[in-house]
Amino acid sequence: MTPNLIIRALTPDEWPIFKKLRLESLADSPSAFSASPESLVDQPDSYWFDRLDTADKTFVAFMGKTPVGMASIYTKSNPKISHIAEAWGVYVSPKYRGQKIGKELLQTIIAEASSRSQFKKIRLGVTSSQSQAFGLYKSLGFVQVGCYKNEIRVGDKYFDEILMEKSLE
Numbered sequence: 001m002t003p004n005l006i007i008r009a010l011t012p013d014e015w016p017i018f019k020k021l022r023l024e025s026l027a028d029s030p031s032a033f034s035a036s037p038e039s040l041v042d043q044p045d046s047y048w049f050d051r052l053d054t055a056d057k058t059f060v061a062f063m064g065k066t067p068v069g070m071a072s073i074y075t076k077s078n079p080k081i082s083h084i085a086e087a088w089g090v091y092v093s094p095k096y097r098g099q100k101i102g103k104e105l106l107q108t109i110i111a112e113a114s115s116r117s118q119f120k121k122i123r124l125g126v127t128s129s130q131s132q133a134f135g136l137y138k139s140l141g142f143v144q145v146g147c148y149k150n151e152i153r154v155g156d157k158y159f160d161e162i163l164m165e166k167s168l169e
């Protein structure tokens with residue numbers, strides 16, 4: 001692991017860290033995410049607390065004490081699809097990229113999903129503009145299973161969303 005790097009799940013009381021990283025990610029990489037900072041910036045504190053107060057987990061990478069990246073796992077309660085784990089919100093602050101922090105975060109998400117026997121696969125969506133993210137997921141065994149054309153609109157530009165999954169069996 002990268003020296004001084006600690007990855008751990010946030011507790012609900014740590015919502016300010018989640019809020020800061022999430023808003024930073026949406027502002028930094030608008031085409032990577034369907035949410036936008038404007039739609040979240042005025043949410044009450046309880047919104048951020050509640051997002052962490054679930055069975056799902058948000059992992060944050062800390063370099064020393066500084067939060068530098070995040071990745072969340074989302075699980076579905078509907079029994080017919082409760083074998084699917086979903087990764088979302090994957091982000092590393094620009095200054096810290098290229099040091100395998102994204103890879104460590106994804107490996108943490110995969111390990112978390114693998115540790116729960118209910119999960120048979122993990123899936124995610126990645127916008128066609130995010131070649132680093134696509135390369136990262138591919139390097140960890142995710143395969144492309146489909147594509148939504150023109151799924152994300154930023155200004156007058158449209159981006160496809162590539163659908164990827166990895167079997168946990």
Ligand SMILES: CC(C)(COP(=O)(O)OP(=O)(O)OC[C@H]1O[C@@H](n2cnc3c(N)ncnc32)[C@H](O)[C@@H]1OP(=O)(O)O)[C@@H](O)C(=O)NCCC(=O)NCCS
Pocket residue numbers: 029032089090091092093096097098099100101102103104125126127130131132133134135136137139
């Ligand atoms: C995607 C992101 C999280 C990667 O974080 P990172 O810490 O820089 O990535 P890493 O250093 O762990 O790179 C790991 C792997 O990603 C792949 N990768 C990295 N840069 C790449 C590039 N330019 N092209 C293709 N693959 C690349 C490689 O497989 C690399 O492993 P390797 O160096 O052993 O070959 C980061 O670039 C980011 O936050 N981007 C903006 C937001 C985003 O796109 N999020 C994804 C939403 S789905």
